[in-house]
Amino acid sequence: MDTAIRRGVPEGAEERVAALYWEAFGRKLAPALDPPDTGRRFIAAHLRHDRGVTALLGDRVVGVAGYRLGDRGLTGGGVTDVLSTYGVLRGLPRLAVLALFEREPAEGELVMDGIAVDAAHRGTGIGGRLLTEVAAVAAGHGCRRIRLDVIDVNPRAKALYERHGFVAVRTERTPYLRGLLGFGAVTTMHRPVTAADAQGTEETP
Secondary structure (H helix, E strand, C coil): CCCEEEECCCCCCHHHHHHHHHHHHHHHHHHHHCCHHHHHHHHHHCECHHHEEEEEECCEEEEEEEEEECCECCECCCHHHHHHHHCHHHHHHHHHHHHCCCCCCCCCEEEEEEEEECHHHCCCCHHHHHHHHHHHHHHHCCCCEEEEEEECCCHHHHHHHHHCCCEEEEEEECHHHHHHHCCCEEEEEEEECCHHHHHCCCCCC
């Protein structure tokens, strides 16, 4: 059975998408959303279905790419949601950690919010297909550029982005975060949106 790339997170797939996100980014998210079960539930409860592209094998999500347009990204949840889930004393320091991950798009820009692919399906081209469809989304919204950040401990992701036209524009050293979040540098990458991106390559429901 071939995988299909679709825009949006299917209704009922929230927990599956949250599990994939936690598998990919749990080390980074843990200081803000631990314990893992609570973190996955929090992500699932606050997903914005229209800010993701998914890879489906039958009706099972095997990959997801999140993105931010305007003030909305795939993963949501505001101050009130964090405090109601974790309490005030435990929630306030978590909000400080979550603030480190905020990346507002500039005008004419789509910001990638990470790609997560099921371990059994990595190396099959799903990540590249998700990127291609995100580029089509960016073109459809009139964006001129896609921006993303990649951490220094994820060289495979950086190599994937480079293969798909992303170029590193700056690297910020963050040694003070290595002990807390597990990485010590963040590289920002840009990719222009071209006329060819508007065509897309996948089905859209």
